[in-house]
Amino acid sequence: xxxxxxxxxxxxxxxxxxxxxxxxxxxxxxxxxxxxxxxxxxxxxxxxxxxxxxxxxxxxxxxxxxxxxxxxxxxxxxxxxxxxxxxxxxxxxxxxxxxxxxxxxxxxxxxxxxxxxxxxxxxxxxxxxxxxxxxxxxxxxxxxxxxxxxxxxxxxxxxxxxxxxxxxxxxxxxxxxxxxxxxxxxxxxxxxxxxxxxxxxxxxxxxxxxxxxxxxxxxxxxxxxxxxxxxxxxxxxxxxxxxxxxxxxxxxxxxxxxxxxxxxxxxxxxxxxxxxxxxxxxxxxxxxxxxxxxxxxxxxxxxxxxxxxxxxxxxxxxxxxxxxxxxxxxxxxxxxxxxxxxxxxxxxxxxxxxxxxxxxxxxxxxxxxxxxxxxxxxxxxxxxxxxxxxxxxxxxxxxxxxxxxxxxxxxxxxxxxxxxxxxxxxxxxxxxxxxxxxxxxxxxxxxxxxxxxxxxxxxxxxxxxxxxxxxxxxxxxxxxxxxxxxxxxxxxxxxxxxxxxxxxxxxxxxxxxxxxxxxxxxxxxxxxxxxxxxxxxxxxxxxxxxxxxxxxxxxxxxxxxxxxxxxxxxxxxxxxxxxxxxxxxxxxxxxxxxxxxxxxxxxxxxxxxxxxxxxxxxxxxxxxxxxxxxxxxxxxxxxxxxxxxxxxxxxxxxxxxxxxxxxxxxxxxxxxxxxxxxxxxxxxxxxxxxxxxxxxxxxxxxxxxxxxxxxxxxxxxxxxxxxxxxxxxxxxxxxxxxxxxxxxxxxxxxxxxxxxxxxxxxxxxxxxxxxxxxxxxxxxxxxxxxxxxxxxxxxxxxxxxxxxxxxxxxxxxxxxxxxxxxxxxxxxxxxxxxxxxxxxxxxxxxxxxxxxxxxxxxxxxxxxx
RNA sequence: GGGCUUGUAGCUCAGUUGGUUAGAGCGCUACAUUGACAUUGUAGAGGUCUCCAGUUCGAAUCUGGACAAGCCCACCA
Numbered sequence: 003x004x005x006x007x008x009x010x011x012x013x014x015x016x017x018x019x020x021x022x023x024x025x026x027x028x029x030x031x032x033x034x035x036x037x038x039x040x041x042x043x044x045x046x047x048x049x050x051x052x053x054x055x056x057x058x059x060x061x062x063x064x065x066x067x068x069x070x071x072x073x074x075x076x077x078x079x080x081x082x083x084x085x086x087x088x089x090x091x092x093x094x095x096x097x098x099x100x101x102x103x104x105x106x107x108x109x110x111x112x113x114x115x116x117x118x119x120x121x122x123x124x125x126x127x128x129x130x131x132x133x134x135x136x137x138x139x140x141x142x143x144x145x146x147x148x149x150x151x152x153x154x155x156x157x158x159x160x161x162x163x164x165x166x167x168x169x170x171x172x173x174x175x176x177x178x179x180x181x182x183x184x185x186x187x188x189x190x191x192x193x194x195x196x197x198x199x200x201x202x203x204x205x206x207x208x209x210x211x212x213x214x215x216x217x218x219x220x221x222x223x224x225x226x227x228x229x230x231x232x233x234x235x236x237x238x239x240x241x242x243x244x245x246x247x248x249x250x251x252x253x254x255x256x257x258x259x260x261x262x263x264x265x266x267x268x269x270x271x272x273x274x275x276x277x278x279x280x281x282x283x284x285x286x287x288x289x290x291x292x293x294x295x296x297x298x299x300x301x302x303x304x305x306x307x308x309x310x311x312x313x314x315x316x317x318x319x320x321x322x323x324x325x326x327x328x329x330x331x332x333x334x335x336x337x338x339x340x341x342x343x344x345x346x347x348x349x350x351x352x353x354x355x356x357x358x359x360x361x362x363x364x365x366x367x368x369x370x371x372x373x374x375x376x377x378x379x380x381x382x383x384x385x386x387x388x389x390x391x392x393x394x395x396x397x398x399x400x401x402x403x404x405x406x407x408x409x410x411x412x413x414x415x416x417x418x419x420x421x422x423x424x425x426x427x428x429x430x431x432x433x434x435x436x437x438x439x440x441x442x443x444x445x446x447x448x449x450x451x452x453x454x455x456x457x458x459x460x461x462x463x464x465x466x467x468x469x470x471x472x473x474x475x476x477x478x479x480x481x482x483x484x485x486x487x488x489x490x491x492x493x494x495x496x497x498x499x500x501x502x503x504x505x506x507x508x509x510x511x512x513x514x515x516x517x518x519x520x521x522x523x524x525x526x527x528x529x530x531x532x533x534x535x536x537x538x539x540x541x542x543x544x545x546x547x548x549x550x551x552x553x554x555x556x557x558x559x560x561x562x563x564x565x566x567x568x569x570x571x572x573x574x575x576x577x578x579x580x581x582x583x584x585x586x587x588x589x590x591x592x593x594x595x596x597x598x599x600x601x602x603x604x605x606x607x608x609x610x611x612x613x614x615x616x617x618x619x620x621x622x623x624x625x626x627x628x629x630x631x632x633x634x635x636x637x638x639x640x641x642x643x644x645x646x647x648x649x650x651x652x653x654x655x656x657x658x659x660x661x662x663x664x665x666x667x668x669x670x671x672x673x674x675x676x677x678x679x680x681x682x683x684x685x686x687x688x689x690x691x692x693x694x695x696x697x698x699x700x701x702x703x704x705x706x707x708x709x710x711x712x713x714x715x716x717x718x719x720x721x722x723x724x725x726x727x728x729x730x731x732x733x734x735x736x737x738x739x740x741x742x743x744x745x746x747x748x749x750x751x752x753x754x755x756x757x758x759x760x761x762x763x764x765x766x767x768x769x770x771x772x773x774x775x776x777x778x779x780x781x782x783x784x785x786x787x788x789x790x791x792x793x794x795x796x797x798x799x800x801x802x803x804x805x806x807x808x809x810x811x812x813x814x815x816x817x818x819x820x821x822x823x824x825x826x827x828x829x830x831x832x833x834x835x836x837x838x839x840x841x842x843x844x845x846x847x848x849x850x851x852x853x854x855x856x857x858x859x860x861x862x863x864x865x866x867x
Numbered sequence: 868g869g870g871c872u873u874g875u876a877g878c879u880c881a882g883u884u885g886g887u888u889a890g891a892g893c894g895c896u897a898c899a900u901u902g903a904c905a906u907u908g909u910a911g912a913g914g915u916c917u918c919c920a921g922u923u924c925g926a927a928u929c930u931g932g933a934c935a936a937g938c939c940c941a942c943c944a
Contacts, residue, residue: 010903010904011904011906012904012906197940197941204944220944221944222944223944224944235944267942267943268943268944269943269944271943272943272944273943273944274944276944277943277944278944279944280944284942284944285942286942286943286944287942287944288942289942290942346941346943393872395871395872396871398870398871399870399871399939399940402869402870402871402940403939403940406940406941485938485939486939488939489939489940516938520878520879522936522937553880553881553892554879554880554881554891554892555880556880556881558872559872559873560872560873560937560938561879561880562879562880564879566879566893566894567879567892567893569893569906570892570893570906571892572906573904573906573907574906575906576904576906576907577903577904577906577907579903579904580903580904580906580907581903581904582903583903583904584902584903584904585903586903587902587903627883629883631880631881632881632882632883635881635891635892638891638892639891643891646903646904647908647909650903651901651908654901654902725909725910728909728910729909729910729911731909731910732897732898732909732910732911733910733911735897735898737898737899738898738899738901738909739899739901763901766901814888815888817888818888819888821886821888821925822888824924824925825886825924825925827924828886828924828925829924830923830924830925831886831924831925835886839886843886
């Protein structure tokens, strides 16, 4: 790639597109170009083809890409397979609106075929746009394998499953009560209906008994449905109504005769305890109606209007009918009253129109069929831990949902989607992939629920059953989705996967939380509190956005995002870039590459290499255990607080270019999955001529045999000593520029001498006096473990300040000492803890005792002053 | 009605088999421009880990309960 200027600050905008092109051209997004026997696969959730990249996508993609890149660097053939979803109902709603707004026409003006073609073109166009946005977040997906749910092959495989299930007796067509959206004019499954509690009224209506002056009072929130009542139900044990069971009611307004029946589904304590039964327009009434073979009268049609069965109310809308019926009942003195009541309103998930429960002929999946029970088989598989859930509790939720699963309505009265593979000729019915031989056959006009095809996504995309990709990559390793998709998508994939392929479609199922705003509110267009991902990428860089979406986020739990947060991660990317600039400046000066096997010379070298070694081990194991956030945070702390703040500073005094370069290059590799752009940018600047990619460099390994650092590690002693000196200088308001003299006694001499240059520089020391006599006049004692030095202050020391400083230190240490003592005197602790831990604790105690003794000693001499 | 989740510094959150002298980032205070970085550095203040009981030698961590917040599911008309 062309050379980039090494700017003072990292400029993400100037790098990102070029780096992405570099990766894409390398061909390594495609696992076929990676030489390995180990494979890793993650089928990416297909976003709706009509959409735009939002934070939800970005957070999922970041998780997927981090693991994809991690596995690739570990040397696996790593496949991230992208795709797009036709999103049946949603796309049709969007596109119909577009037609209406732009051309003032409906889908009927175009006709089914033309409408389908136009929608297809629209999707292709939008998909291209969407793809370009997916690339911006740095997604290392294999675009050569990208699929669309309506691709010929993908469709055929999804349809094949319908046919197979049909012949296995798991799919049937039946007349049942379903959720009907009058606006979308289609049936919906239960999950596509949302419930919203709204304030409303519950009305009490008097139903006169036949041949009597008595009434039975029923309570209802939907009086208009009374036109279709075919019974009144009471609980069999309800004393108030026991004598009425079996009697006949004269339904007001229509004067139809309907029976009073007993059903134990009725709650005696709710309302009046008597319920009007409308089998055609209420799910519970439908069930009761079926139990008692009641007549089903459809009085509301598919547009939400009263049908001709509604007599004088025919042609009115539901709400008009409600008002008129209440007025009419009032006139007849049959309206007893109304009460405020919270109504659970059912709405279409897509267009928010009120759902009308209707009886309709639809296709259903029998989830508990005799030959194969999707429900039971899935639960069985989940209970045997075939899939590892992140977080774990989602598994229980899925099982619970499956246990309560009803048959799934899969036919939609839409034009956009997979056409149901069933043909009719008079009474004949045929189910198959293609139309049957002979003439006169007509295909079912309905399409399949979107989730019927996306539920099969992991294997239809790979080409189940017999392609090479299936053999190589199925079952897949990893699946990520927002927690809101648990019931829509995850459960369907589990059910289909076990049925069709006899195995779990993925080994790990990872849920991201929902992104919320700074106040914890859901982001939405209407609230105007949304954050535009692409704008954030433009302003802060994709790496910053990636970090802001993963660090501090817990699987399955919502998290808050706001600009300041993204900005701090932009600052981190910049920090890394500038560490890179420092490392590069060393290299350029010497005009040779210093990378190689690092040989430690100083205590600092040994320290940083030891720390690096444990960080490599920790990060690797955290990532292998899906602990993204923790891995990233540890890495950031190491990079910034240990490497940059200490080792880089020390390198300015005691140079070991090989160690510096080695540690930095290792850090770059560890960071690459999280922040691919800035790390690759640094790598490309490092080795412009070498044509290597950090993206496919090998993941660092840790040396597990290395000895563990002890608390008396020389570098840590010096480091703490320096911190204590800085602290004391601040207490005494000694100007940072002012250098001071210290005295060192014999016990501390060797460590101080070995680190003299860096110690002098970092603690701002002028001169080190080596005295065997502890000079106490006009000096302040500073200690760090067994290390002791005395600061010489020119003026008289402030005994009061000193005393406060030491009293405070003493109190802290005494607290610690008592805790240690308690622990070590504890029999159970001594019995159970590992010997090396006990030893370490004992060592700590000894050290504390020694320090405390020194402090006491010092306090006495302070008193003497 | 059932289920799930959360409650740790002013704010956002870590803290994974119970043992660290409870952490980070932002914000705040005081200094600082020393060979990359002010998108920076040094130091500091700030927490009875929501509350109550229990298990334990030891609990932010485990158990039970209370309180608060949020989410999901469900056919109370």
